[in-house]
Amino acid sequence: MKKTSGQLRNLGSSKPLNSHELRPMNHTATPCMPLTQAQQQALLQAARAAQRQAYAPYSHYPVGAAVLDDQGRIHAGCNVENAAYPEGLCAEAAALAAMVLAGSTRVQAVLVVGQGGKNNSIWTTPCGGCRQKLREFGAPGLPILCANDTDLGPGYTLAQLLPESFGPDHLGTP
Numbered sequence: 001m002k003k004t005s006g007q008l009r010n011l012g013s014s015k016p017l018n019s020h021e022l023r024p025m026n027h028t029a030t031p032c033m034p035l036t037q038a039q040q041q042a043l044l045q046a047a048r049a050a051q052r053q054a055y056a057p058y059s060h061y062p063v064g065a066a067v068l069d070d071q072g073r074i075h076a077g078c079n080v081e082n083a084a085y086p087e088g089l090c091a092e093a094a095a096l097a098a099m100v101l102a103g104s105t106r107v108q109a110v111l112v113v114g115q116g117g118k119n120n121s122i123w124t125t126p127c128g129g130c131r132q133k134l135r136e137f138g139a140p141g142l143p144i145l146c147a148n149d150t151d152l153g154p155g156y157t158l159a160q161l162l163p164e165s166f167g168p169d170h171l172g173t174p
C-alpha cells in the first residue's frame, strides 16, 4: 500500500508540460476544398429535408445532416431515437451510413441542421461520437457547417472540432 501511494505521489509531482510541448501539431486545418455555392445550397436543402424526417419523440431535438462525397454526391440522414436511449442514432451517422452504402468512403463536406442558433442558443454541432465517425472518412480540413431551418451558422474544420485525433492512419489502414 505504501509503495502504491508513493508511486501516485511521484506521478502527481511530474513537471507540467511547457508551452512548447503544448503547441498544436503542425497539420493543416484549412478546408480540403472550397465548397461551391451550389454544393452548399444542395447540402443545406438535403439536411433540412432530412431534419423534417427526424424521429425525436424524446429529445424533441430533430437533426438533419448531409454529407458530400468524393464523387460529388450528397447523402442525408436524420436522428432516430429509441425508447432505450443509448440505441438512438445520430443524423451524421445515418448520413455516413448512406454514403458507404452508395459506395463511397470519402467525405468532402458536412452540413448539420438543428435547432441551434435560434434565440441566441448554441449552434448545433456534431456530438463527440460523430466527430470521430467523420474522422474515419474525412481529412483534418473537412469543412463542417452548422445551420438551422432559417440561417447558415458557423463553419469549422474537423481538426478544430476534434484536435489531435486518432484515426485510420494510426493503424495504417485502409
Ligand SMILES: [Zn+2]
Pocket (backbone or CB within 6 Å): 090, 091, 092, 093, 126, 127, 128, 129, 130, 131
Ligand atoms: Zn452524434
